[in-house]
Every structure is written in C-alpha cells, then in structure tokens.
Amino acid sequence: MRFTSTRGGDTATFSEAVIKGLAGDGGLFVPETMPDISSYLTRWRGLPYTELAYSFLSLFATDISGNELRHCVENAYGAFPDPKTPAPLVELNTGLHVLELFHGPTLAFKDFALQLLGQLYGRHIRNTGQPVNILGATSGDTGSAAIHGMLKQPGTHSFILYPEGGIAGLQERQIACTGSPLVHPFAVRGSFDEAQSIVKQIFGDAAFSSAYSLTAVNSINIARILAQCIYYLDTVLKLDVNADRPLEFIVPTGNFGNVLAGWMLSKMGIQGLRFCVATNVNSVVSVFFQTGEYRPGKVTPSLAPSMDIQQASNFERWLWWHFSGDSVRVCKVMNALRRDGNFILNEIPADNDIIRTASCDNDGIKTWIERIWNDKNYLIDPHTACAFTAVRENVRTVILATAHPAKFPETIISVTGQSPKHPSLEVLKQRTVTKQILPADTETVKAAIARILDIR
Numbered sequence: 001m002r003f004t005s006t007r008g009g010d011t012a013t014f015s016e017a018v019i020k021g022l023a024g025d026g027g028l029f030v031p032e033t034m035p036d037i038s039s040y041l042t043r044w045r046g047l048p049y050t051e052l053a054y055s056f057l058s059l060f061a062t063d064i065s066g067n068e069l070r071h072c073v074e075n076a077y078g079a080f081p082d083p084k085t086p087a088p089l090v091e092l093n094t095g096l097h098v099l100e101l102f103h104g105p106t107l108a109f110k111d112f113a114l115q116l117l118g119q120l121y122g123r124h125i126r127n128t129g130q131p132v133n134i135l136g137a138t139s140g141d142t143g144s145a146a147i148h149g150m151l152k153q154p155g156t157h158s159f160i161l162y163p164e165g166g167i168a169g170l171q172e173r174q175i176a177c178t179g180s181p182l183v184h185p186f187a188v189r190g191s192f193d194e195a196q197s198i199v200k201q202i203f204g205d206a207a208f209s210s211a212y213s214l215t216a217v218n219s220i221n222i223a224r225i226l227a228q229c230i231y232y233l234d235t236v237l238k239l240d241v242n243a244d245r246p247l248e249f250i251v252p253t254g255n256f257g258n259v260l261a262g263w264m265l266s267k268m269g270i271q272g273l274r275f276c277v278a279t280n281v282n283s284v285v286s287v288f289f290q291t292g293e294y295r296p297g298k299v300t301p302s303l304a305p306s307m308d309i310q311q312a313s314n315f316e317r318w319l320w321w322h323f324s325g326d327s328v329r330v331c332k333v334m335n336a337l338r339r340d341g342n343f344i345l346n347e348i349p350a351d352n353d354i355i356r357t358a359s360c361d362n363d364g365i366k367t368w369i370e371r372i373w374n375d376k377n378y379l380i381d382p383h384t385a386c387a388f389t390a391v392r393e394n395v396r397t398v399i400l401a402t403a404h405p406a407k408f409p410e411t412i413i414s415v416t417g418q419s420p421k422h423p424s425l426e427v428l429k430q431r432t433v434t435k436q437i438l439p440a441d442t443e444t445v446k447a448a449i450a451r452i453l454d455i456r
C-alpha cells in the first residue's frame with residue numbers, strides 16, 4: 001500500500017508517511033486506494049481490541065513486518081488500564097450508547113493515536129539508529145498525549161510549547177509534572193497562536209530542525225487517523241451495523257480528524273454509517289456542511305477548549321475524497337483558502353446524507369452536563385456535552401466521549417455540584433510543576449532547545 005499527497009506531488013510508504021507527517025508538497029497523505037474491508041467483518045467480529053487493531057493496520061502498514069506491527073500495537077494499547085477493552089461502550093438508554101475514549105494515560109481520546117505513533121517512532125529509532133525529538137505547540141490535550149506516547153522511547157526529548165497561564169491547570173500538570181528529564185515544558189508568554197507560530201518558524205529553519213532531529217507532533221499524521229478508525233470499527237462489529245441496521249456516530253469536532261476517521265470506514269465498504277459533526281461555537285465545519293462555504297475566522301474561547309479551532313486541518317483529506325482524488329481541484333481550493341481566507345463549493349456537499357451537523361454554545365454545554373447527570377447519574381465532560389445536543393429520538397446512536405470529566409472539573413462542579421476525580425490526576429496535584437517560562441520569541445526558544453540537546 002502506498003500513500004499519496006492530497007496535492008498530488010508526493011508519495012510514500014506507510015513508514016515514510018509516519019516520519020514525514022506532512023507531505024513534501026504541503027498536502028496530507030491519504031491511502032492511494034482504499035481496501036474493501038466488508039468481507040473481513042465476519043472474521044473480525046469478537047476479536048480482542050489489539051488483534052482487531054493489528055488486522056486492520058496490517059492492510060495499510062504493508063512495509064512493516066507482522067511481528068513489528070504486533071509489537072507496536074500491543075505496546076500502544078497495553079498502556080491502557082484495561083487493554084482488552086480500551087474503548088468501552090456504555091448504553092445510557094435503549095439505542096443510545098456512549099463510546100468512552102477517555103481511559104488512556106492522559107484521559108482523552110488522543111491517546112489512541114499518540115500511543116501508537118510513539119511506538120512507530122520508537123521502531124524508526126531502533127531500525128535506523130537516528131534519534132527522534134518531538135517539538136509541538138498545544139492548547140491542551142495533544143501535548144500531554146504526545147508526551148505520554150513518547151515517554152517510553154529511550155532518548156527521545158519532547159519540547160512542548162503552550163501559552164503560559166493559557167491552558168487548564170490539570171492539563172499543565174499532565175505536561176509539566178511527568179518527572180522525566182526528557183520532557184521540556186516551555187510556557188511561552190503569549191497566546192497559543194504565537195506558540196504555534198514559533199514552532200512553524202523553527203521547522204522553517206531546516207538546518208536547525210534536522211541538526212536536532214526535531215519532528216512535529218502533527219494532528220495530521222496519517223497514522224493518527226488510521227489508529228482512530230479502529231474504535232469505530234470495534235463499535236460497528238459490536239453493534240452489528242449494516243445497510244438495514246444503520247448507526248449514527250455523533251463526534252465532538254475541532255480539527256475534523258476524529259470524525260474523518262469514522263467516515264473513512266464508509267469508503268472501505270461499511271454500509272449503514274451516519275455521522276454528526278458536533279462543534280462548539282467555533283462552527284466553521286458545521287456551516288460548511290450546511291452551505292458549502294468554508295470561512296474560518298477568529299477563535300472564540302469556549303468551555304470545550306480542545307475544540308476551539310477554526311482551521312480544521314484534516315478537512316483537506318475529506319476534500320480529496322469528495323473530489324474523487326482530483327488533486328488539481330484540491331490545490332485550487334487550498335490556494336483560494338490561502339489567498340482569500342475562505343472558499344465556496346458550488347455544490348452543497350453531497351455528503352449531507354451521511355454527514356449532518358450541530359453546534360453548541362456554552363449554555364448548551366452546561367445544560368447537557370446537568371441534564372445527563374440528573375437523568376442518568378452520568379458525568380460528561382464539556383466536549384462530550386456538545387455531542388449530546390445533537391441526539392435524536394429513535395435513531396441508533398453512539399456518542400464519542402472524547403475526554404474524562406475529571407480533566408475539566410470547573411464547569412462540571414458549577415452545574416452539578418459534583419467534583420469528578422481520577423486517581424492519575426490526584427497524583428499530579430501532589431507534584432511540583434517543572435517548566436521554563438520563555439518570552440514568545442523564536443530565537444530564545446531555539447537557544448533553549450540547543451542548550452538542552454548540546455549537553456546530552
């Protein structure tokens with residue numbers, strides 16, 4: 001299996017695509033052809049999660065030996081407290097299920113992708129002898145999930161930039177209380193956008209980033225998307241989905257990576273899948289699916305901060321499939337987006353029959369946290385609450401619960417009086433925060449990285 005850039009100017013094997021992240025032409029890697037997995041479903045039903053993950057990924061990671069892939073998958077999902085059921089499905093009402101994706105090491109769904117990515121980077125280090133160091137900016141969950149994915153890879157340094165005072169207290173503790181000498185939290189005196197732009201500038205200096213073996217923790221790595229397909233597939237098998245027994249997944253959405261992963265299964269021959277893109281007030285993607293107009297603006301901070309995104313980077317992959325792999329059309333749209341800051345598709349996206357949308361403001365988030373607690377005695381986090389607003393009667397539904405409620409206690413306490421806790425977060429509250437506070441200045445950050453790596 002080869003992977004091709006959405007912009008048509010690069011191809012790669014799976015391993016190459018994993019290490020590159022972004023394609024050489026600035027596009028995103030997608031599988032050149034989609035396997036039809038419908039005939040495997042009978043054989044896959046009832047498999048343990050790691051076996052299912054192995055069987056699915058081996059269709060794509062064809063340049064990795066079976067033994068190596070198995071090793072990566074078992075280590076990735078072995079890090080979950082219950083490796084047999086890393087993604088438990090809870091039935092709240094008849095036909096209304098919650099897929100709990102928050103049982104990983106950092107209590108957010110990003111662990112599913114980043115635990116695997118860490119293992120794949122580890123394999124690269126073992127096989128090539130080349131070091132891999134991680135550099136990224138985070139507004140919350142990605143940074144900690146990336147750090148915890150890399151922690152077990154010997155010798156790998158992680159540099160994570162975040163806005164000083166700009167992320168939730170517990171999120172900062174997950175980044176800055178690991179106790180690992182290889183993890184370097186850089187609290188930047190500036191906004192997330194400034195931190196992000198420093199990271200981009202550092203990668204723009206190819207001599208520097210290659211001298212220090214820096215790799216981006218991208219939300220656009222194809223391995224992340226494929227890892228996320230697996231819990232959808234697991235759910236499809238458990239709930240026996242087909243054309244006569246449809247199922248709708250409601251997905252809290254920011255960068256469009258999670259919902260794209262589910263939607264890709266419909267491109268692999270699975271029938272009966274429906275999706276709802278659930279955003280907070282940053283509803284650029286929702287508006288696009290209603291009108292055909294994609295117009296990112298300024299981010300509005302919300303109670304669901306990990307979805308405070310206007311530029312949904314994975315959207316480019318959806319466009320590629322929507323244009324039946326016509327990379328020239330993808331380039332035209334992406335150029336228009338860069339030039340004008342927006343674009344309009346002449347047709348309303350034909351995907352409307354399998355993708356619908358919903359968005360939710362802060363009042364809606366609070367209302368649903370309170371309602372589900374009162375009615376079901378079940379606590380949901382603010383991101384998951386955005387999905388609950390979209391539930392419809394008499395439709396078989398799975399809501400993706402993307403974060404543990406204990407990660408965002410303030411909102412939950414304010415509406416339910418309950419203070420959700422998780423042992424791994426309680427431990428962090430006892431530890432000291434170790435971070436460097438730096439000005440929002442690229443040269444200063446580069447000097448800090450060089451100082452650390454030069455004295456290895």
Ligand SMILES: *Cc1c(COP(=O)(O)O)cnc(C)c1O
Pocket residue numbers: 108109110141142252253254255256257258259306307383402403
């Ligand atoms: C990242 C994140 C999201 C958004 O996922 P995308 O793949 O960016 O659409 C939703 N909820 C939580 C808790 C997250 O951390």
